[in-house]
Amino acid sequence: MAKKGDMLYAWTNDSALAKKAECGGAVTELLKYALESKAVDAVLAVTRGFDLYDAVPVIVTNPKDLDNCAGSLHCGTLLLSKLVMEYAPQLAGKKVGMVVKGCDMMGLLELEKRKMVNLDNILMIGVNCGGSVSPVAARKKIREKFGVDPDKVTTEEIDKGQFIIEYEGGHKGIKMDDLEDEGYGRRSNCRRCKVKIPRQADLACGNWGVIGDKAGKATFVEVCSDKGAALLTKAIDAKKLSTEPANPKGIEIRAKTEKAMHKLGDKWRQRDFAALAPNLWGTIAEETGRCMKCYACIDNCPVCVTRPDKFEQPDLMVRAGFAPADPMFHLRRFAHISDSCINCGQCEENCPAEIPLALFSHAIRTEADKFFEPKLGKSSYTN
16 A cells, blocks of 8 residues: 555556556556546646647546657646646536646646645646756757757657657767757756656656666656555556555665756756846846737746736836836736746746746745845845
8 A cells, every 4th residue: 555755666557558658657547547536537638739849738538548648748848737727617626637847736836825726626646857848949959969850850858867869760869968058958947947856746756766677667656645645556456557666776866866956956046047146137127128018928927817907007107008018017027926936937938029037037036035044145136
């Protein structure tokens, strides 16, 4: 019987799924069993659209259809916590299963604080995340750095510090550090992220720490809640999954991998934030001067759930109908999310003016946190 705190290797007993899925297919099998057993009414999943650079959200109610969602899409940049809001009317009163990255999980937690979702009705299966790559940037990187036609690539993976592709005729891998130093790496918010193993989900799954004969054939599963333990136990009892205790050396390797990712996040925070330090607010004023007030930053933010028209009220010192927006438009928005920005990068990803909004929001959030950490001393960004 699984219990909170357990760490184990798990793999599907469905041979067809095992061939199609990654790392033993445990995540897909768990979601299939959740549907079959009525633990959830629907699964909010992501599937490949036109190609592997096109991530498409789908609501799945037939367990067999989940086979089409197996595998990872590192070149998809959807935020599922925001999509829960969009699908809310369709999912009202239903129990929903989801695979969540760190930012998806944090978005759901923030939405629960605002009473926009009920986490009792959401089953979160977390996956380790080293970051994602914007589709346009991924195509450019594969063409220019790998020398491969992006349309010939069949699968991609981020593993062991490399971005790896398989294509018609072979496979290649290049170190992420080398790619990122040349501007071909992960999204900027992903580089700064330090929530790599989403332990506030019900289960935290991934390939980190799977070693020996199970490497590539099983999923590392950490049980993080009683809900997750119950699902895992029932799936094992139903013969859907096979498991064994995680190798102690694998547990150690997983911890070292997470620590290395945290150090890498610190490196990028120092690099990105240091450039802002001399004149944070001046840089914000200059960059946001390109704003056309399309509200994409608000519409795609899982935290800023107020109505756009509230930013137009005279009492907020924002004039209606003026573009570019008055500086107060952005200052008010930053203040609104300063204590809850999850660094998901959606504001920056969807900004047509390419304003580095995620960088500003994350810098302000990180700086605000320092007021509760006296040992860090004086603010780094104030003039």
